Every structure is written in C-alpha cells, then in structure tokens.
Amino acid sequence: MNKPTDVNIIFSGAEPKISAELSQIDLTQALSWYSQNRDNKDAFKYATDYFKKKLKVDVPAGIKSQPQTFGFVCRIVTNGGILVGKDKEWFETTINELKGTVDVTKPAKIGNVVSIQDHIKRKSSECIGELEGQLDEIILSDFKSNPAPIAVMNSLEVKGAHIKYIVEHFKIRRAEYDSILITDDTLIKEAYSNFTKPQLKKLVAYCDQVILVGAQIAGEAVKTRKPRKRKNKTPEQLLSKLQYCKEFADLKLQSIEPKTILGATQLWVYNTKTRKLGCYISEDASGFSVKGTSLTGYSESKSKQKTLRKPETILPEISTGGKVYLRTALDSIKAVESVLSGRINADTLLLRIIK
Numbered sequence: 001m002n003k004p005t006d007v008n009i010i011f012s013g014a015e016p017k018i019s020a021e022l023s024q025i026d027l028t029q030a031l032s033w034y035s036q037n038r039d040n041k042d043a044f045k046y047a048t049d050y051f052k053k054k055l056k057v058d059v060p061a062g063i064k065s066q067p068q069t070f071g072f073v074c075r076i077v078t079n080g081g082i083l084v085g086k087d088k089e090w091f092e093t094t095i096n097e098l099k100g101t102v103d104v105t106k107p108a109k110i111g112n113v114v115s116i117q118d119h120i121k122r123k124s125s126e127c128i129g130e131l132e133g134q135l136d137e138i139i140l141s142d143f144k145s146n147p148a149p150i151a152v153m154n155s156l157e158v159k160g161a162h163i164k165y166i167v168e169h170f171k172i173r174r175a176e177y178d179s180i181l182i183t184d185d186t187l188i189k190e191a192y193s194n195f196t197k198p199q200l201k202k203l204v205a206y207c208d209q210v211i212l213v214g215a216q217i218a219g220e221a222v223k224t225r226k227p228r229k230r231k232n233k234t235p236e237q238l239l240s241k242l243q244y245c246k247e248f249a250d251l252k253l254q255s256i257e258p259k260t261i262l263g264a265t266q267l268w269v270y271n272t273k274t275r276k277l278g279c280y281i282s283e284d285a286s287g288f289s290v291k292g293t294s295l296t297g298y299s300e301s302k303s304k305q306k307t308l309r310k311p312e313t314i315l316p317e318i319s320t321g322g323k324v325y326l327r328t329a330l331d332s333i334k335a336v337e338s339v340l341s342g343r344i345n346a347d348t349l350l351l352r353i354i355k
Helices: 024-037 040-054 061-065 068-078 085-099 116-140 149-155 160-182 186-191 197-224 311-320 323-329
Strands: 266-271 276-281 289-291 294-296 304-307 348-354
Touching (some): 024 068, 024 186, 040 061, 040 068, 061 085, 061 116, 068 116, 116 149, 116 160, 149 197, 160 186, 160 197, 266 311, 276 311, 311 323
Antiparallel strands (some): 266 276, 266 348, 276 304, 289 294
C-alpha cells in the first residue's frame, strides 16, 4: 500500500461519533483521529461551542490556554460520547475550573487580564503544538527525520511550570501508540495500517524523548530554585514546649533559667527519678539549641551520665564548683557510664551551664 504524503489524510474514515460509554481504546482512537485531521482552531471552536450550546454559559477567558485535547474531548462529548473514570473526573474538574474564571456579576471584556496559570497553560499549549509538529515531520519524512524535542523547548524557554502539561500530553500520546502495538482490535489495526511496528516504535521513542527532557528541565528547576529562608525563632518559641523540673525540694535545688541553655557549651542535668547526673558537651562553639523537648547541638560521644549513690553530697558541688572541678567531676564518680539521649522531661533538673 502506498503511504500518503499528507498527514491529515493518513487516517481514513469519517469523524468518530460514539453515543455510549467510552473505553480507553475508544477515547484514544477518537483523539488520534482529531489530532491527525483537525488543528488548534478546530479545538478552540469545539470548546467554545460546548460552553455556548451545551452548557449555555459565557465562554471563559481561560479556554484559550487549554491544550487541543480539551477541545477535542468537548467535541466527543457533544457528539454523544460518555466519559468514565479518571477521564470523566479530569473533564469535569477542568470545566468547573474554567467556569470559575467567568465573572457573572460583571461582563468584562475577555482577555483583558491574563492570570499566571493562564499564561503557563498557553505557553505549554504552544510548545505541545510545536512538538506535535515534529511528530508530523517524522511521519512526512517517511520516518527518516530525527527532530530533537529539546530544541523546541529551549527555543520557547520552557520552564518547570510548563512541564506538567507537556509531559501529561505526551504520556497520553505514548500510551496511544503503545496500545496500537499490542492491540488485537482489527479496527484499530486497520486505522493504523499505514504504519509498521518499527515506525510506531519510533513514535513511541520520540514521546519518550519529550518525557525525558521534561523530567530533566523539571529537575534543573528544582535544583536552581532559591532555598526558602528560614525565619529565626525567638528563645521563647524555641523553649515553648520544653518540660523540666523547676525545683527539687528534697535537696533544696532549683533549675537555672532555661534561656541560658541556648548557645551554652556545657550543660549539667540531674534526673530526680533515676538519680542520674549527666553532662552535655556541645558539638562546636555555636553551643546548644532546643527543639521541642530535646536538646540539640550536643556531642553524642563526649556527653555522658552516671547514677549517683549520694546525690545530696555531689549535686551542691556541681552547682557551685569551679571549671577545674567540673572537668573531672563526672570521671571521679565510681559508677557505670552511659550515653545521654538529649531528652529533657519533667524529672530533669537543669543544674548548671558553662558558656
């Protein structure tokens, strides 16, 4: 069979009209027919007619930024096709979003103000049209041409915000070609009889290129995005959830002011329930901070604790002793050494800090 030279007449037959629930194959075949036999102007007219004649509402400004597929689906539904599942959900969501762009209280001129989302969709639709043109170029060249989708995306300065729409479109297109390769449906096979399996695989490969390049652009957009600046928390905010033992009446000891912990390089604590005396050493000169009910910024290897047999003798010395005494205070206690967890609770007495 001779291959036609015009893409618009590759698929023979009249416009598809299905007055029933549309299977994925039905919808794919119908969209393929429109894609090959109709253009952007037709898609826009179909969408406009759907709102005017079917829904009987004003045409929303956002309709201009919708991809061809939306207009073609409007035509399919107008002709009696019934969408199901995710296709129905997508179509109804898009319709409702577009309805929301119509100002019913004030019939302003359409197109005076273009929202950011409208601009993104319009740019995405423009890129999709150019990429579809490259698909046509492959077919018209008898599959000898190897256009690069990245050239189109770079020339149109496609950004991460556009990729969602572009990739979504070509995932549908890829699934369409892929399904033709494995289908047993004689009607679909006949509709695509002008293509050999290697040719269909080349169309699939092109769609894969678009999806891959899209992923790369989206990834670069994430990498180059300026990190969000964290707001510095006040001491009150940092310590708002900290629980500690304010006073230990048995030994007449009181905790120090929790604010003094922030930025300190050494913190002595005593658990009134387990009788463990602990010393936290900071990881570096920036000192400690607090997150929730835990101490942060301490060295896990240098910080340790021991159980006291006579806390009434040692704790007062920890509270009042000099730095020279504190250097060996914990080592001089004859008890098993264990690690500190960083958690501070209602049984933890904050004994002393060293800046």
